Amino acid sequence: MKMKKKVSIPEAPLGSTGKPIPLVGFGTAQFPFGAATEVVKESVVHAIEVGYRHFDTAAIYQSEQPLGEAIAEALRLGPIKSRNELFITSKLWLGHAHRQLVLPALQTSLKNLGLEYIDLYLIHFPGSLKPGTGFPFNKEDIVPLDYEAVWEAMEECQNLGLTKSIGVSNFACKKLERLLATAKIPPAVNQVELNPVWQQKKLRDFCQEKGIHITAYSPLGAKGTRWGTNRVMECQVLKEIANARGKSVAQVIFSFF
Ligand SMILES: NC(=O)c1ccc[n+]([C@@H]2O[C@H](COP(=O)([O-])OP(=O)(O)OC[C@H]3O[C@@H](n4cnc5c(N)ncnc54)[C@H](OP(=O)(O)O)[C@@H]3O)[C@@H](O)[C@H]2O)c1
Incomplete structure (x- = not known):
């Protein structure tokens, strides 16, 4: 049997309660969303075997289920002994960015993943769509995001233990400031596009000052x-x-x- 070389990935602390976040993660988005779910599953099993521990999904990617199946498979095959060895991130879609829809959306994600908790739950974008709107969407579906109410519901998810940490994605400084003005639990993470030709220095400085960990997506430019x-x-x-x-x-x- 061919041996798979295992790598060890450094971690960063996350807030006061969250689990440390492995600094290299494995994305599971496939476009069009929901395509190639078998490939996602196989890739994740292989990634776990070679040492990845941080996996990034989102409700809208439709990759939660194959990711969950891959985790179950890895537990069965043995490269991990417990789900606690993994760091799983998922994201709240804009059509569920309404106070009363946040907890049910996370519960659906957990069901898709077959997990009792995730490590990080992010608001996918600083925006909102009419309740239940999916992707693609029309301009008329866009509605204002109630920052305070939606973040309160995110905080409730963390307090219930359904996610270890909460955060945001694609938030610029002003939007973070708005959130921080009422947040009882500050966002642990802001996941944004970041690479050598899009360095986002102002945002990085702001997040560092506020203790918000930045995760880069599209580091190679996609x-x-x-x-x-x-x-x-x-x-x-x-x-x-x-x-x-x-x-x-x-x-x-x-x-x-
Ligand atoms: N929060 C958000 O809004 C958001 C947005 C985008 C992505 N994400 C997350 O970030 C993950 C990664 O997304 P991504 O945009 O970075 O896309 P990606 O599909 O992971 O990678 C982008 C491109 O990098 C190339 N690449 C990968 N490894 C390479 C290497 N060693 N040398 C040369 N080229 C290489 C690939 O080229 P080839 O196709 O030629 O291999 C691919 O086209 C997603 O799966 C998702 O989980 C989040």
């Missing part, structure tokens, strides 16, 4: 996706550094973080 760009992997400066150091552009980018 070439070939509908929303991403080639600008990161094709960046001339990064290519020159990579050539000079005898490394790949991707390796140079990861040393930036």
Whole structure:
């Protein structure tokens, strides 16, 4: 049997109550959402075998179920002995960003994952859609986000023990300030697009000052996706550094973080 080399991934502390977050995570979004669920499952099992412990999903990705199946498979096969060895993040979709829909949305995510709790629950975007709206959506479906009420419901999810930590995604400084003004539990994490050509210094400084951990998505720029760009992997400066150091552009980018 072919041996799989296992890597060890450093962690960062998360707030006062949360579990430490492994600094390298494995994304499970496939576009169109819900496509290739078997690939997601197989990839996650393999990722666990080689040492990944942090997995990122979202209600809208429709990858919660294959991720949950992969976790069950990994427990059965043995690379992990307990679910507690993993760090699982999921996200509240905009159509559920209403006070009364937050807890049921998390309960649905937990059912999809087959888990009793997740480690991190994020508000996916600083916005809201008419209750129950999915993806894609129309402009007319967009409604104002009630920051205070939705965050209160997120806090309730943490207090109930259904998630160890709560946070946000795609929030700029002003939106974080608005949330922090009434939050009893400050967001532990802000997951945003971050890479060498989109460094977000102001946001990073703000989050550092407030003790909010930043998770970067699209660190390589997400070439070939509908929303991403080639600008990161094709960046001339990064290519020159990579050539000079005898490394790949991707390796140079990861040393930036
Ligand atoms: N919170 C949010 O709003 C949000 C938004 C986007 C993503 N995410 C999360 O972040 C995860 C990762 O998303 P991502 O945007 O970074 O997309 P990704 O699909 O993980 O990677 C983007 C691109 O990087 C390339 N790549 C990967 N490894 C490489 C390597 N070693 N060398 C060269 N190219 C490499 C891939 O190219 P090839 O296809 O050619 O292999 C891929 O097209 C998602 O699955 C999701 O969980 C969150």
